[in-house]
Amino acid sequence: SHHHNHGKCQNRLRATARRRWGKSQLRHIQHQHEQKMREKLQQLKAEYVSAYSLPLNFPAKVTNLPDEEDDGSNKSRKDSIRTSRDFINARLLEAGLPLGGGAPSKLTLGDHSVAAQRFISDLEGTGCYDSIQIHIGNDHDSSINNDKSEPFDVTVRLKEKRWYKIYVGGGVNSDDLSSLGTSGGAASTGNALGGGAGAALGTLPKIQFETSVSASNLSGFADVSTALYSVDQTGSSSFKFTHDRPLCSLLPKHSKLYEWLMPQDPRLVGDKSIEKEMTKKNDIDEMQVYMDDGAQYALGGGSHVTLGVHALCLEQDFESTRSTKEFARSIGLHLANHNRGASRGPGTGGANKPSFSTPESMAGPYFFMDWNAGLRDTLPRRHSEFPFALDCSSEIANHAGTAFKHSLTGGIYLNGSLTDDRYDPTMGYDAHLVGEVAGPPGDVGFWKLKGGGAFHFPLVLFRMMTMGLESNEDVGEKNETSTSVIGLTLHSSVNFGIARPLRFNGFCSNIGGIPLSDRFYSGGPGQLRGFLPAGIGPRATTGGTSTPGGDSLGGDVFYTSTLAASIPFPSYFATLRQNGARLFTFANAGTCVSVDPSIGFESLSACSRIINSSRVAVGGGVSIGTPMGRFELTYAVPMRYGPKDARKNVQMGFSFGY
Numbered sequence: 001s002h003h004h005n006h007g008k009c010q011n012r013l014r015a016t017a018r019r020r021w022g023k024s025q026l027r028h029i030q031h032q033h034e035q036k037m038r039e040k041l042q043q044l045k046a047e048y049v050s051a052y053s054l055p056l057n058f059p060a061k062v063t064n065l066p067d068e069e070d071d072g073s074n075k076s077r078k079d080s081i082r083t084s085r086d087f088i089n090a091r092l093l094e095a096g097l098p099l100g101g102g103a104p105s106k107l108t109l110g111d112h113s114v115a116a117q118r119f120i121s122d123l124e125g126t127g128c129y130d131s132i133q134i135h136i137g138n139d140h141d142s143s144i145n146n147d148k149s150e151p152f153d154v155t156v157r158l159k160e161k162r163w164y165k166i167y168v169g170g171g172v173n174s175d176d177l178s179s180l181g182t183s184g185g186a187a188s189t190g191n192a193l194g195g196g197a198g199a200a201l202g203t204l205p206k207i208q209f210e211t212s213v214s215a216s217n218l219s220g221f222a223d224v225s226t227a228l229y230s231v232d233q234t235g236s237s238s239f240k241f242t243h244d245r246p247l248c249s250l251l252p253k254h255s256k257l258y259e260w261l262m263p264q265d266p267r268l269v270g271d272k273s274i275e276k277e278m279t280k281k282n283d284i285d286e287m288q289v290y291m292d293d294g295a296q297y298a299l300g301g302g303s304h305v306t307l308g309v310h311a312l313c314l315e316q317d318f319e320s321t322r323s324t325k326e327f328a329r330s331i332g333l334h335l336a337n338h339n340r341g342a343s344r345g346p347g348t349g350g351a352n353k354p355s356f357s358t359p360e361s362m363a364g365p366y367f368f369m370d371w372n373a374g375l376r377d378t379l380p381r382r383h384s385e386f387p388f389a390l391d392c393s394s395e396i397a398n399h400a401g402t403a404f405k406h407s408l409t410g411g412i413y414l415n416g417s418l419t420d421d422r423y424d425p426t427m428g429y430d431a432h433l434v435g436e437v438a439g440p441p442g443d444v445g446f447w448k449l450k451g452g453g454a455f456h457f458p459l460v461l462f463r464m465m466t467m468g469l470e471s472n473e474d475v476g477e478k479n480e481t482s483t484s485v486i487g488l489t490l491h492s493s494v495n496f497g498i499a500r501p502l503r504f505n506g507f508c509s510n511i512g513g514i515p516l517s518d519r520f521y522s523g524g525p526g527q528l529r530g531f532l533p534a535g536i537g538p539r540a541t542t543g544g545t546s547t548p549g550g551d552s553l554g555g556d557v558f559y560t561s562t563l564a565a566s567i568p569f570p571s572y573f574a575t576l577r578q579n580g581a582r583l584f585t586f587a588n589a590g591t592c593v594s595v596d597p598s599i600g601f602e603s604l605s606a607c608s609r610i611i612n613s614s615r616v617a618v619g620g621g622v623s624i625g626t627p628m629g630r631f632e633l634t635y636a637v638p639m640r641y642g643p644k645d646a647r648k649n650v651q652m653g654f655s656f657g658y
Contacts, residue, residue: 054109054136058099059089060154065131081158083128084220086253086262087246088156090303093263095119099154112136123158125363126222126339131159164215171210171230208232221249221303224339236325238314244339247307261305308334312374321534322551323381323392323544324399326517330374337367360432360656361629364415364422373406373442378516381544393540393551399516406442410435415656424580424625425456425658426489426566438502444515445501445508452495454658459488491564491584493658495527499556501597519554522592523646526655528560529588530617530636535646537592549644553594557610560590562658566623576624585620586634616640619649629654 062085092099096115116134123132135155212228223245231237251258311331318324334340340362359366378399383389390397411434419428431453439445497520501510522528523535537558539550566584569577591613595606621634633652641647 054112055151056097056099056112056136057151057153059085060092060099060156062088062156062158065133065157065159082160082163082217082220083158083222084249087221087249087303088158090248090262091122092119092154092156094302094304095122097154123222126216127224128161128217128222129158130161131157133157160217163218164213167210167212167214169210171208206232206234219245219249221246222339223249234317236315236317238312240310240312240314242308242310242334242340244306244308244334246303246339247305247335248303250307262303304338306334306336306339308336308340310334319381319544319546321521321547322516322553323396323547324516325379325381327377327379328374329376330372330405332370332372332374335369337365338363359411359413359434360415362413362415364413364417366413366415367411369408369410371408373404375402375404376515376517377402381546384545391544391546393542393544395540395553396516396544396551398511403515404441404443405438405515406440407436407438409437419456421580421625423630423656424582424623425454425491426458426487427456427461429456430454430657438508438518439504440507443509444518445504445510446499446514446518447502448497448499448518450495450497450520452493452657454491454493456658457490459490487568489566491562491566491658493562494559495561495657496559497557514556516554519556520558520592521552521554522558522560522590525632525634525651525653526630526657528590528615528617529586529619529621529634529651530638530647530649531615531641532646532648535648536590536615536642538594539644549646555592555594557595558590558592559610560588562586562588564658569622579624581622581624583620584623585618586636587616587618588636589614589616589640591615613642614640615642615645626654629656630658 062081062083064081089099092115095118097112097119120132120134123129133156135157136152138150138153208230209232210228210230212226214224214226216222216224218225223243225241225243227239227241229237229239248258248261251261309332313329314327316326316328318326359368378401380390380392380396380400383391390400411432413432413434414430415432416422416425416428416430419425419430431451433451434449436448437446499514499519501514502508503510520537521534522537523531524533527533528536534552534554537555538553540553541550543549543551564584564586566582569581569583571577573581591610593610593613595609615638617636617638617640619634619636621632621636623630623632625631631652631654633650635650637649638645638647
C-alpha cells in the first residue's frame with residue numbers, strides 16, 4: 001500500500017510538472033507571437049508615418065536654441081538671433097523641403113526628414129552654429145482642429161557660435177598637398193586662395209605655427225572674415241586675410257540678381273504656372289530647387305553663391321628645386337558657388353580654423369572665378385661665403401627682380417562629388433578644368449589651361465553587366481570566397497597643362513618668358529611616381545648648392561597619365577581594412593617640356609617632342625583616405641627617364657587625386 005501510494009504521488013507530480021511546462025511553453029509562444037505582432041505594428045506604423053504627406057507653411061520660423069540651463073523666462077534672449085530669416089528659408093527650399101502651405105505634394109515625411117538632414121549638414125558646414133534643430137508641428141492644441149489638410153509650421157532652432165574666434169596652435173600648409181595643380185607655386189598671386197593651381201613641391205605638407213582671428217555671421221548670412229599668420233618649419237612666414245559672404249546678402253531684395261539667386265517664394269508662384277504644372281504632373285514640387293544627395297553643393301549655387309575679398313603677404317622657399325625664394329603681396333576678388341571654409345562632406349561641420357586651401361580641397365563640386373593683382377619678388381639663392389654672389393644658375397638669375405601680375409582665373413572642380421569616396425574612390429569619375437589669363441596692367445602676359453580627369457571602375461560591375469544581376473545570396477557567397485576579386489578596382493587618370501606667352505602689343509614685357517612660378521612642374525607622389533617633385537622637365541646645366549643636378553626651370557606643356565588596379569587589404573589586417581586601406585599596383589607616364597611659342601602644338605615636331613620625352617615608371621604601394629587627403633606609400637621603378645631626372649624609388653605623400 002505504501003509503495004502504491006508513493007507511485008500515485010510520483011504520477012501526480014509528473015502530471016503537474018507537464019502541465020506547468022505546457023503552460024510555460026504556451027506563455028512563451030504567446031509572448032513570441034505578441035512580440036512579432038508588436039514589431040509588425042511598429043513596422044506598419046513607421047511605413048504609414050514615413051509615407052504620410054505633410055503640407056508645410058512658408059516662411060519657416062527661426063528662433064534661438066536656448067542653453068540647457070536656460071529656464072525660458074527670458075523671451076528677448078530667445079528671440080534675439082543674428083541669422084537672417086530670409087537666409088534660413090532660402091536654404092530650406094534649396095535643401096528640398098517643400099514649404100508653401102497646402103500645395104499638393106507627393107513628398108512624404110521620410111522625404112522631409114532627408115531634406116531636413118541635408119539642410120542641417122549644409123548649415124553645419126558654414127562653421128557658424130553649435131547646434132541646429134528643425135521642429136515640424138503647430139503650437140495650438142491639435143484637438144481643437146482635426147483638419148488633416150491644415151499646413152504645419154516649420155521652426156528652425158539655432159544655437160549660434162560666438163561671433164569671434166581666436167586660434168593659436170599648429171597646423172599643416174595645405175598648399176603643399178596639391179597634386180593636380182602643377183604650377184610653380186601657390187605664391188602665384190592668389191593661387192593659395194583659390195586661384196589657379198597650387199604646387200606639389202613637397203611630398204609631405206610642411207608643419208607650421210598658426211595664429212588666426214576670425215569673425216563669423218556678422219551679416220546674418222553665415223559670412224566669415226579671417227586673418228591668419230603662420231610660420232612653417234623652413235622659417236617662411238605668411239599673412240592671409242579673407243572675407244567671404246553670400247552674394248545675396250550684398251544685393252537689394254527686389255533686384256533682378258537677388259531674385260535670380262534666391263529660391264522663389266512659394267506664395268508668389270503665378271496661378272498659371274501652378275495650373276500648368278498641376279495639369280502636367282498634378283504636383284508643383286518640381287518647381288522647387290533641389291540639391292542632389294550625392295553632392296553637397298549644386299553648381300548653380302543659389303544662396304550659396306559667395307563673393308569674397310582676399311589679401312596675402314607670404315614667402316615661399318623653392319631652393320630645393322630651383323635655388324630661389326619668392327615674396328608675394330596680392331589682393332583679389334573671389335566668386336564661387338560656395339564659401340572657401342565649407343565642410344567637405346555632410347555632417348562633418350566647420351573646421352576649427354578657417355580654410356585657406358587650394359580648390360582641390362574644397363567641397364565639391366566647386367566652381368570659382370578670381371581676379372588677382374599683386375607684386376612678386378623672385379629672390380635667387382645667395383652664396384653662403386660670398387653674400388654678394390648668387391648661388392644659382394644664370395637662367396634663374398635672369399628672373400631676379402619684382403614683377404607685377406594681373407590675372408583672371410576661373411575653373412571647376414568636381415572634387416569627388418561623383419565618386420563613392422572623396423579620397424579613397426573605387427567607383428565613379430572625377431574631373432577638373434582651370435583657365436587663367438594674365439595681362440595689362442601687369443608686367444607679365446600669358447594664358448594657361450590645366451585640366452584632367454579620373455575614372456574608377458570596380459570589377460564587380462563588369463561581372464554584373466556580363467553575367468546579369470545576381471541575388472543577394474549569390475553575392476554573399478562570393479564575398480566569402482573571393483573578397484579580393486570582388487574588391488578589385490581599376491583606376492585611370494590623365495592630367496594636362498598648356499601655357500603660352502602673350503605680349504598684348506608690347507604692354508607685357510615677358511622678360512625671360514613666362515614667370516617661373518606660372519610654369520608647370522611634374523613629379524612626385526600622386527602625380528608621377530618614381531620621380532621627385534619637379535624631378536623631370538627643362539633643367540639648367542648648372543645649379544646652386546641645393547640643386548647640384550641643375551635648377552628646375554619648368555615647362556609650358558605637361559601631361560601625366562596613370563593606370564592602376566587596387567584591392568582591399570587582406571582580412572588579416574582588420575584595422576587597416578576597416579579604415580579603407582588598399583594595396584595597388586600602377587604604371588604611370590608623363591612629361592614636362594618647353595615648346596617654342598612660334599611652333600604650334602599641332603605641328604609634328606612639337607607632338608614628337610612631347611611623346612619622345614615621356615617618362616615611364618611602374619610599381620606598387622599602399623593608400624588610405626584621410627581627412628587631409630589621400631596618403632600613399634609607394635615603391636616605383638623608373639623604366640624610361642632622362643639623364644638629369646631626379647628619381648626616387650620609395651616615396652610617400654599626400655594628394656587630392658589618384
